[in-house]
Amino acid sequence: MSFTRWTDIRGHGVQIEALLRVCRGQRPSHAYLFTGPASVGKGSVAWAMAAHLTCVAPDERTGACGQCRSCHAIQRGEHPEIHELKPQGSFIKIEQVRDVQKPLRYEATLGRARIVLIAQADRFGEEAANALLKILEEPPKRVFFLLVTSMRQKILSTIRSRSQEVRFGPLSEEDIAVVLAEQGFEDSDARQAASLAQGQLDRARTLCDPNWMEALDTIVSAVLSLGSGNPFAVVSAVDTVGAAVQGLSWSEQPVEETDVIIPTASLAEARALAKGKAPAAPRARKSAAKRRGWPPEALEWTLDVTRAALRDALLASVGIPSSQLSMARHQQALSALLERASSKQLAAALDVCLEVDRSLRLNPNPAALLETTWLQVHGRLTQVV
Ligand SMILES: [Zn+2]
Structure with a gap:
């Protein structure tokens, strides 16, 4: 788990503004699909959204307040109402989807919503994908699915059509250089790495x-x-x-x-x-x-x-x-x-x-x-x- 607020994220201003509006509003969609190149911060955006939607006293600008019991649970890395789905081996398996499905029947009590966060949403086995699809067809109340992928073409069209897609582009050289400098890299190294990273932060970090x-x-x-x-x-x-x-x-x-x-x-x-x-x-x-x-x-x-x-x-x-x-x-x-x-x-x-x-x-x-x-x-x- 990663406690993230909107203001912690660099770049993607348009997407963040739109998602902030969604989170502040009365009726967010039940599923969002974040697509775009690897290592540009889509995962951080998903965590900021998860923290905002579960936070008991959200802030207009930062999303999660950082002070409430829900935010503290994420900071401790043990929020019982945020369910992460990750591939076991190469794929996300049907048993994993079933395990996540069970608690979704119960209303959230620690935070304001339950979240299912799927970091590599392109890695579903066929059965698991169908099981997920069934849940998305009749989503439980106050449950939000946040799917993240850098391989949009591998997402079933039926899953795509049941989610709100938010597309992300590469990070700017400027943004990457600033992040690297904040992480303690020499300014000239950071700029050189940023110029060769094709908008991907991990790649830039490797180059340092x-x-x-x-x-x-x-x-x-x-x-x-x-x-x-x-x-x-x-x-x-x-x-x-x-x-x-x-x-x-x-x-x-x-x-x-x-x-x-x-x-x-x-x-x-x-x-x-x-x-x-x-x-x-x-x-x-x-x-x-x-x-x-x-x-x-x-x-x-x-x-x-x-x-x-x-x-x-x-x-x-x-x-x-x-x-x-x-x-x-x-x-x-x-x-x-x-x-x-x-x-x-x-x-x-x-x-x-x-x-x-x-x-x-x-x-x-x-x-x-x-x-x-x-x-x-x-x-x-x-x-x-
Ligand atoms: Zn909070």
Whole structure:
């Protein structure tokens, strides 16, 4: 249990305002479905709503008062009228739904309502989902269901149609940076992590971990040094970054090795660029060797970092002060890049990275794709435009 008030939540102003009105009103719906990306605070919103609806003396602005017997029970982590449903193993099972169903017949006495809070509402087994549906068809009085999911597509349409859906978007970089700073992270670390977190707080927190920070610094340094020296340096930078990202713990397992032939650029492209020629058409080569050890998410992340670093360089080149940049920690390398490359060149380099997303869907050899991308970036940064 997590005692949360509306004012504890950062971001989602529109949704919170609407839910506050609902909680203050006479007739809230019996079921709400909170959908949106993972780790943006949907769970906290559900807890704030649970605390508000059960609180004996709710406050206009904060929702739960924090002083009454109901609020105290949540703070102790043992509110008998807030029932949490969580997957046991992979799924929420029918027995769990039945266990929750029994007490719903009795009126709430500690607080003003009973709450069923379902944190991973996409994880119902079929029988359990049908049992829940039956309850939602004839909901008991003063019982509120709060369902939370980041996988809206997996929620049965029959459950969706019996709930009020509230959609959440990603958190803003600003909000994430403020939360991280409040939690004691260095301001520059917080801003850098926030810029790469895609609106997800957990992701940003992970990026503040020293191991991730170190890998991030390795990538940013490599990106900011593109366009200097020899294209061969790009190839060895990809190897260095490969070693750095493979040392991190990724949620997904590395892809299995395969022997498929996939198109890729290589040293030939580097040599062509070194001689000042346009790179040759991509060749095909076996992927197994280079593919080893690169987790699938690692490439996507490395490309995100590449884009963020180049975007910062572009912003800096048009006069945005470094205090507003997410990569401000790398001031020296950033200044050196600005001496080598113009805004036009940086914009062209950034375009390369924005286009690469399409190739990602083909599930290519990660190291080779990164190599190609960085070589093209290197090319744009050294080309006369
Ligand atoms: Zn209270």
